[in-house]
Amino acid sequence: MRILLIEDDDLIVESLTKALTEQHYVVDVATDGETGWELAEAFVYNLILLDVVLPKLDGFSLCQRLRSQGNQTPILLLTAQDTSTSKVTGLDAGADDYLAKPFDMSEWLARMRALLRRGGASLPPLLEWRNLQLDPSTCEVTCNGQPLHLPPKEYELLELLG
Incomplete structure (x- = not known):
């Protein structure tokens, strides 16, 4: 399964990429919103992990843009913004889930698996x-x-x- 990670913090990118690779996922990384948009347009992903505070194009705007273009890939927002207003904004922008940093890795992986299950129609065959x-x-x-x-x-x- 292929995952797009859009995150500008090098330490978080390294940590999440390592965890995803250990779980046998293929990971593409973008460190700004515009590059994330380009990758999401160019390739098919099973899941998008999206930071909110990004250079060039913020995560909320990117999420809205993806949804307005018909992209139905599950999106999990990962952000330090933990207010109810931010969560509502992210979910209303089209995100499927929202997880505040710092987060527990096992909860993060479980939320990812849940989103991947929901996209069951696009699961690869046995x-x-x-x-x-x-x-x-x-x-x-x-x-x-x-x-x-x-x-x-x-x-x-x-x-x-x-």
Whole structure:
């Protein structure tokens, strides 16, 4: 699954990219709103993680622009703005969820999985080859019905070959 992370804080980008890669997601990063817009227009993503305070184009405006152009990719806003007004603004702009920084990584991953499940119509099909089965929606691999625990690179290669 492919995720677009739009965040301008290098430490947060590094931390989230590492966590996402460990969960077998492919991650593209934009450090400003305009670049995020360009990537969202050029590629199909399963999820967009979007900061609110960004250079060139803020997250609320980017979210509104994506929705006005018919982009239905689930959007999770990640921001330090934790007021009710900011949450309402973000959700009204078209975001599917809103999580205030700092956040618990396990809650963040659970919210991502929930958003990815809601987009069920766009989930990739189960890939099978002989006794090997790969589920791209959960990043699980089984062989003869037994789960295989693969490092991220090996999983990505297997998914590409499927």
